[in-house]
Amino acid sequence: MASIVLFHSTLGLTSSVREFASVLAQDGHTVLTPDLFDGETFQTVEQGVQKRDALGIPELMRRAAAAVEATPKNSIYAGFSMGAAAAQFLAVSRAGARAAILMHAVLPLAALGAERWPDVPVQIHASEGDPWVDGSVLKDFARASSAEVFRYPGNGHLFAERSGSEYDGDSAAALERRVREFVRR
Numbered sequence: 001m002a003s004i005v006l007f008h009s010t011l012g013l014t015s016s017v018r019e020f021a022s023v024l025a026q027d028g029h030t031v032l033t034p035d036l037f038d039g040e041t042f043q044t045v046e047q048g049v050q051k052r053d054a055l056g057i058p059e060l061m062r063r064a065a066a067a068v069e070a071t072p073k074n075s076i077y078a079g080f081s082m083g084a085a086a087a088q089f090l091a092v093s094r095a096g097a098r099a100a101i102l103m104h105a106v107l108p109l110a111a112l113g114a115e116r117w118p119d120v121p122v123q124i125h126a127s128e129g130d131p132w133v134d135g136s137v138l139k140d141f142a143r144a145s146s147a148e149v150f151r152y153p154g155n156g157h158l159f160a161e162r163s164g165s166e167y168d169g170d171s172a173a174a175l176e177r178r179v180r181e182f183v184r185r
Contacts, residue, residue, distance in 0.1 A: 001027075001028040001029045001030070002029045002030070002075070002076050002098060002183055003029070003030045003032075003071055003072045003074070003075040003076065003098075004021075004024055004029050004030065004031045004032070004075065004076045004078060004183065005031075005032045005033075005034065005067070005068050005071055005075050005076070005077050005078065005087070005090070006020065006021050006024070006031055006032070006033050006078045006079065006083070007033075007034060007036065007064065007077075007078070007079035007080070007082075007083025007084070007086040007087055008033070008035070008036065008037070008079070008080060008082075008083050009045070009048065009079075009080040009081035009082050009083055009104065009158055009161065010042065010045050010047075010048025010049050010051065010052050010081060010082045011041060011042050011043075011044075011045065011048050011158065011161060011163075011164065012035070012037045012039075012040050012041035012042055012048060012051075013033060013034075013035040013036075013037065013039075013041065014041050014161065014163055015162075015163065016160070016161045016162040016163050016164070017033060017080065017083075018033060019162065020160070020176070021033045023176060023180070024179075024180070024183065027180060027183070027184070029183060032067070032068075032071060034063070034064065034067035034068075036055075036060055036063045036064065036067075036083075036086070037051055037055075045081075045132075045157065045158065048082070052082055057085075060082070060086065061086065061089050064086035064089060064090060065089075065090065065093070065094070068090060068094065073094065073095065073096030073097075074096050074097070074098045075097065075098060076097070076098050076099045076100070076101065076183060077090045077091050077094075077097055077099075077100050077101070078100070078101035078102075078103070078179070079101070079102065079103065079105075080103045080104055080105075080158065080160065080161070081103070081104040081105045081132065081157065081158060082105070083103075084101075084102040084103055084104060084105035084106065084107075085105060085107055087100050087101065087102060088100060088102055088106065088107055088112060089112055091117075091118065091120045091122070092109075092112045092113075092114045092117070092118060093112075097118070097120045098120070098121075099120060099121040099122065099123070099182070099183075100120055100121075100122040100123075101122070101123050101125075101179055101182065101183075102122065102123070102124045102125070103124075103125045103126075103160060103175065103179075104125065104126055104127075104130065104132070104133070104157055104158055104159075104160070105126070105132065105133060106124050106126070106133065106137060106138050106141050107137070107141075108134075108137050108140065108141070109141065109144060116144060117141070117144050117145035120145075121148075121182075121185075122145050122147040122148070123147065123148045123149075123150070123178065123179065123182045124138065124141070124142070124147050124148070124149045124150065125150045125152070125160075125175045125178070125179075126138065126149075126150075126151060126152070127151065127152045127153065127154050127155055127156050127157070127159055127168075127171070128151045128152065128153060128154065128155070129154060129155030130155060130156070130157050131155065131157065132157045133157075148178075148182070150174075150175070150178055152168070152171040152174065152175070153168075153171065154168060154171070156168055156171075159171045159172060159175075160172040160175050160176070
């Protein structure tokens with residue numbers, strides 16, 4: 001079984017993230033859900049972005065790196081939206097990553113200070129019209145990494161966040177099934 005580090009979105013460490021972690025743990029995996037927001041949760045992405053910006057990206061990446069210090073080097077890094085950025089950062093900067101799962105976000109490699117994606121399997125999930133996911137970045141990243149990319153109908157950003165207004169049960173169920181299959185490999 002795998003060691004998985006699952007990072008939350010700008011909504012914070014919500015019950016939805018904890019439920020997703022629980023599903024993975026029921027499959028026999030060890031799942032860590034670091035809280036990068038000091039226990040705060042938010043109702044909207046915009047509120048969470050204010051918290052993200054107040055902390056700053058360097059501080060968030062420092063917190064993400066500190067959260068995984070005691071985890072196995074061959075962990076799987078996963079995240080929702082802002083948390084996908086943390087997962088992507090760790091897959092690039094911490095040698096030995098087993099895989100990365102990027103849900104609702106993908107950054108250009110240059111934003112991570114990387115020229116290329118490491119030899120790390122990656123799976124990406126985003127809705128077709130997600131206003132926070134740049135389609136050209138997604139295509140470029142997929143070409144550079146041989147990622148498995150899954151696009152879902154609609155334009156919801158956090159469509160897998162059960163408590164959110166953009167929740168899409170069918171897409172969320174498909175995402176969960178695909179992630180569970182990917183982690184089993």
